[in-house]
Amino acid sequence: MLAGLALAAAILLLGLGLLARWEFDDRAALQARAAQLLDAVTQEAHILLDRLHEQRLWDCSPASQRAIRRLLFGAHFFREVGSFDADGLLLCTSTDDVLGQPRAGTSRIHYAHSGLGYSTGVSLILGQDQPRSVTATVLRRDRFNLVLAPQAEAALRHGAATLIALDTEDGLQPLFPAAADATAAVRRLPVPASTDVVRETHWWRGQFALQQRAGMGDFVLFTRWHLGDVLRQQSTLAVAIVLIATLAGLVAHGTVTTWLTRLNSIDHRVRKLIGGDRIVCVYQPIVALASGRAVGCEVLMRLQDGDRLLYPEQVIPAVLRQRLGPELDSRVARRALAETDRHLPPCGPFRIALNVLPDSLSGEHVIATLGEAAAPLRARDIQIELELTEYSLPTDVVTQARNLARAGFGLSIDDFGTGYSSLALVRQLCPDYLKIDRSFVHEMEESAIRASLIPEIVQIARAVDARVVAEGIENQAQRDRLHALGVDYGQGHYFAPPMPIADFVAWLRAQDAAKVDAA
Numbered sequence: 177m178l179a180g181l182a183l184a185a186a187i188l189l190l191g192l193g194l195l196a197r198w199e200f201d202d203r204a205a206l207q208a209r210a211a212q213l214l215d216a217v218t219q220e221a222h223i224l225l226d227r228l229h230e231q232r233l234w235d236c237s238p239a240s241q242r243a244i245r246r247l248l249f250g251a252h253f254f255r256e257v258g259s260f261d262a263d264g265l266l267l268c269t270s271t272d273d274v275l276g277q278p279r280a281g282t283s284r285i286h287y288a289h290s291g292l293g294y295s296t297g298v299s300l301i302l303g304q305d306q307p308r309s310v311t312a313t314v315l316r317r318d319r320f321n322l323v324l325a326p327q328a329e330a331a332l333r334h335g336a337a338t339l340i341a342l343d344t345e346d347g348l349q350p351l352f353p354a355a356a357d358a359t360a361a362v363r364r365l366p367v368p369a370s371t372d373v374v375r376e377t378h379w380w381r382g383q384f385a386l387q388q389r390a391g392m393g394d395f396v397l398f399t400r401w402h403l404g405d406v407l408r409q410q411s412t413l414a415v416a417i418v419l420i421a422t423l424a425g426l427v428a429h430g431t432v433t434t435w436l437t438r439l440n441s442i443d444h445r446v447r448k449l450i451g452g453d454r455i456v457c458v459y460q461p462i463v464a465l466a467s468g469r470a471v472g473c474e475v476l477m478r479l480q481d482g483d484r485l486l487y488p489e490q491v492i493p494a495v496l497r498q499r500l501g502p503e504l505d506s507r508v509a510r511r512a513l514a515e516t517d518r519h520l521p522p523c524g525p526f527r528i529a530l531n532v533l534p535d536s537l538s539g540e541h542v543i544a545t546l547g548e549a550a551a552p553l554r555a556r557d558i559q560i561e562l563e564l565t566e567y568s569l570p571t572d573v574v575t576q577a578r579n580l581a582r583a584g585f586g587l588s589i590d591d592f593g594t595g596y597s598s599l600a601l602v603r604q605l606c607p608d609y610l611k612i613d614r615s616f617v618h619e620m621e622e623s624a625i626r627a628s629l630i631p632e633i634v635q636i637a638r639a640v641d642a643r644v645v646a647e648g649i650e651n652q653a654q655r656d657r658l659h660a661l662g663v664d665y666g667q668g669h670y671f672a673p674p675m676p677i678a679d680f681v682a683w684l685r686a687q688d689a690a691k692v693d694a695a
């Protein structure tokens with residue numbers, strides 16, 4: 177979940193960042209174009225005004241009016257000239273004889289230090305027969321004003337991207353757009369301190385300013401920049417980015433969840449633990465019921481998973497699913513036989529029972545490994561016996577059993593009575609031991625039907641010359657009853673639980689000492 181969210185957030189930030197950067201560059205380019213346009217407008221205004229003054233064309237005579245219209249004909253950015261008297265009173269305009277006299281409406285005029293005044297949003301009424309109102313930008317110097325042509329005004333409004341201000345003695349004054357809120361916006365902007373081109377980026381605050389040629393009478397260009405603006409401008413792309421981020425988050429969430437689930441799955445852990453040899457062997461004594469002496473032990477496996485142990489009932493199904501039987505059984509055998517060889521005191525004839533899964537028997541490798549590991553113990557009169565569970569006997573079990581016998585291993589049929597082995601099959605296998613499953617023993621006190629099968633099992637064992645071991649003996653009554661039924665050996669918590677090798681050896685020593693004392 178967290179990984180998905182993190183990826184979605186990363187894509188969202190990256191996507192919006194790129195979008196913002198793109199929009200930022202776009203606006204910066206527009207600003208540069210607006211700056212060029214303003215330069216050209218100002219230059220042309222000065223040339224026109226210089227000529228008008230040089231030629232003293234303010235007297236409104238027909239000759240002056242013609243001269244003014246000739247000058248306007250060659251101009252790019254201006255459509256009209258107004259002439260004033262020395263007191264600033266409008267005398268006439270270049271359109272007088274075409275449209276009638278324009279009248280000045282409300283306007284705000286900002287006089288720049290250079291003497292060029294800008295007046296934006298001036299409302300001019302043109303024509304007398306059918307008067308129409310025009311809003312225009314007017315530039316004024318001394319006895320003339322110049323009215324900006326509509327296409328030049330439109331280009332400036334568009335090109336300014338957001339805001340063009342004029343640096344005047346009264347502070348910054350907005351030119352385009354001339355709306356009232358632009359004045360407030362301009363007041364909040366930093367006043368440029370030098371005449372250099374300064375590019376200040378505050379995009380983490382959602383704003384940046386491009387400041388140009390800062391000085392009295394010069395233009396200052398600002399672009400106000402907000403993430404909200406960008407999202408509005410590029411709404412389709414923004415929605416696409418949000419969708420991609422959400423999708424990526426969901427996919428990542430799914431992938432990570434699957435990956436974590438797989439990583440945590442018992443199959444994956446079991447494979448890792450077996451491969452990493454995190455195998456723990458414990459030893460449970462097998463006791464002769466008549467004498468109470470330990471005649472051997474069964475090796476049981478656990479897997480060390482961090483600070484907890486995984487038990488066979490959790491491990492074996494995963495081992496079977498992943499066909500890890502041969503690897504598990506070889507590793508358990510090597511470890512158990514090495515541990516017993518190192519720690520077991522000399523104790524006369526003894527047997528060690530190892531559990532094997534059906535797959536392990538068909539592998540030559542497992543038998544060879546077992547033979548190798550068993551060699552030092554055999555030299556000490558310790559017999560190795562393999563336990564095969566009755567309900568999972570391999571199809572070619574008879575051949576396998578012969579191979580095992582040839583290799584010097586004893587054979588036990590584990591959990592006998594839980595499967596369907598016929599007497600004929602048991603006879604062919606010639607097992608050394610039949611092990612009665614602990615469920616039979618536990619049901620004995622309730623006189624359940626299964627428990628009544630124990631004498632049958634003892635008889636089968638006698639018939640095939642095998643000995644009988646009862647598993648899961650937990651109390652004296654069970655032990656006595658089984659002994660009375662002719663069971664030879666017993667295993668269970670009544671005698672001792674499965675123990676690590678050190679405890680098992682200590683238990684054996686304590687048993688020996690008790691026997692000596694009793695004698």
Ligand SMILES: Nc1nc2c(ncn2[C@@H]2O[C@@H]3COP(=O)(O)O[C@H]4[C@@H](O)[C@H](n5cnc6c(=O)[nH]c(N)nc65)O[C@@H]4COP(=O)(O)O[C@H]3[C@H]2O)c(=O)[nH]1
Binds near residue numbers: 476477508532648650
């Ligand atoms: N309730 C009760 N239980 C008792 C008592 N005494 C012993 N047990 C448990 O009975 C099971 C006897 O082993 P199993 O029948 O060979 O059955 C074994 C064996 O079939 C298999 N197994 C254990 N270790 C290995 C191994 O290294 N390799 C293979 N292939 N199978 C193994 O897993 C099965 C279960 O092993 P564990 O969980 O260790 O369970 C062991 C043991 O802990 C008792 O008094 N009361």
